[in-house]
Amino acid sequence: MIRDTSATDRLVEVGSNRKRKLIIYIGAGVAVVAALAFVLPHVATMFSADxxxxxxxxxxxxxxxxxxVRDIAAEGKVVAAVSPTLYATSAGAVVLTVHPGDVVKKDQVLATITSPDLAAKLAQERSAADAAKVEFLRAQIDATKKRSELQKAYDNAVIDQTAGQRDLKRYEGAFAKGAVPVADVDKAKSTLDKADVTVKHAQSDLTTDNGSLTFDIQAKKLAYDRQVLLVQDLERQVEELNVKSPVDGQVGQAFIAERATVAKDAQLLSVIDLSALQVEMKVPESFARDLAIGMPGEISGNGKVWNGKVSAISPEVVNGEVAARLRFDGATPSQLRQSQRLSVRVLLDKRxxxxxxxxxxxxxxxxxxxxxxxxxxxxxxxxxxxxxxxxxxxxxxxxxxxxxxxxxxxxxxxxxxxxxxxxx
Known part of the structure; x- marks a missing residue:
């Protein structure tokens, strides 16, 4: 028997379907209005923007x-606060007595310069000093002899003057008694006048020549003193041929080969004073103007932290940076080494x-x-x-x-x- 479609048929209520669609349309409208309310301000903003x-x-x-907190943080390098470089004071052959890395003491001889020219010049000037000394001593002896002769002439003139005075007195007494003629009295007066003139000139010669002799001795002495100073200067130069360490420290670098012949003022050695280490850092130019000597800093490395202070600021800018140095507060740490890298922080301001x-x-x-x-x-x-x-x-x-x-x-x-x- 053939079935019909009555089992699949369903009664549709026309009023209920229309109501559901209306609700859907209303909901969609509300969503659109809400979206427009959210989007429109942003759209208006987009249109108002440049x-x-x-x-x-x-x-x-x-x-x-x-x-x-204003601070500067940078990497620093350990440098020696005192690191003098030694130079050749004269041309010659150099013999080094130390090597880089050797520990040295102050005034220890580090190198010796052989200078035959300087040694010969010293010998010549010493000889000239001896000759000047002889001339000075001879001038003293000659002056003594000359003064003696002048004093002798003066003394003889005084004796003649005294004798003339006695003769005149005797003749005047005899003339008063009529024992001698007047001619003898006049002759005695002339003799006395001559003796007076001789005494006057002898005294003048003694005074004048004595001053001249004094000046001559002084000139000889000045020439001798000048020669002595010249010898002392050359002796100093010869002594400086033994190049000595100015500080306790360590030999840093040798700039010449062993037994090399160098010119005057050539670099020989550098010495590092390890007891006065500092940390050098590079600071950007924009921060360098705020740096000042004495500002507190912090140095860290090897798992330790040390306090420090800014001790020096370079006056020039190199590649947009300024070099500054920090010294340690208190004793210098013993475990640090030259050119070792450390972290540095300098406090500029804190509020x-x-x-x-x-x-x-x-x-x-x-x-x-x-x-x-x-x-x-x-x-x-x-x-x-x-x-x-x-x-x-x-x-x-x-x-x-x-x-x-x-x-x-x-x-x-x-x-x-x-x-x-x-x-x-």
Whole structure:
């Protein structure tokens, strides 16, 4: 028997189907309205922006308040604070008595220079000094003899003067008694006058010649003293042919070969004073202006940390960097070696409750005059003023507040735009 389709037939209620469709249409309408309400502000924002940049090309940071530490961290190299280089004081052949790495004491002979020319010159000047001494002594003897002769002439003149005075007195007495004529009295007066003149000239010669003899002796003595000084200087030069260490330390480097012949002022050796080590570091030019001698620092290495202070700052900039040195507070660690690498940190400034943001390229791109503040998918340009900066942070003086989110790098793609949309 053939079955019909009555078993599969189903009664459809026309009113119920229409109601369900109405509900679906209403729900779809509400969803569309909600989507438009969400999208339209963003669309309006997109149209109001000067340009649009993907967030993946930007870096962001949030302004915060807290402690602000400005420091410089770099790798340092151990150097000797005292590392003199010794030079040849004269030309000649050099014989080294030490080798690089040898421990030496102050005034220990490190090298000897053989200089025949200097030795010969010293011998000649010593001979000249002996001759000058002989001349000086001869001048003294001659002066003594001359003074004796002048004194003798003066004494004889005085004796003749005294004898004349006695003769005149005797003749005057005899003339008064009529025993001698007046001619004898006049002759006695003439003899006395002659004796007076002789005494006067003898006394003048004694005074004048004595001064001349004194000057002659002084000239001979000055010539002798000059020659002695010249000999002493040459003896000093000969003594300096024995090159001595100026400090206790260690021989660093030999600049010549053994028994080499060198010119005057040629480099010979360097000596390192290991008791006065310092750490040298390279500081970027932008931070170097804030460095000052005496600033505290921290030196670390070999699993240890030492305190230090900035002791020297180079006055010149080389390849955008400035060299600075730190000395250890207290005794120099004994385990350190020349040219050893250590970590160095110099504290420039430390303050609390400072408004800061992570350092980025925006500081250099805008010279710290503006930044882009991000809110609701938009980056708005805002004028700011920055203060001090450290390696990872920059101080905000005005224009931003705590919690603001800004673009710290990638803003160079914004150009001169004041409103930039940030797309995902």
């Amino acid at each position: 340009s649009s940049v993907s967030a993946s090309r930007l870096s962001f940071a949030t302004v915060s308040r807290g402690p602000f 609390d409750n400072v408004l800061t943001v992570q350092r980025g390229s925006f500081v250099d791109e805008s010279a710290g005059r503006y930044a882009y503040v991000v809110a609701d998918g938009m980056a708005d340009r805002r004028d700011i003023r920055v203060g001090a900066s450290s390696i990872d942070k920059v101080e905000i003086l005005s224009g931003l507040k705590e919690g603001d989110k800004i673009v710290i790098s990638g803003a160079d793609t914004f150009g001169d735009a004041k409103h930039v949309a940030i797309s995902r």
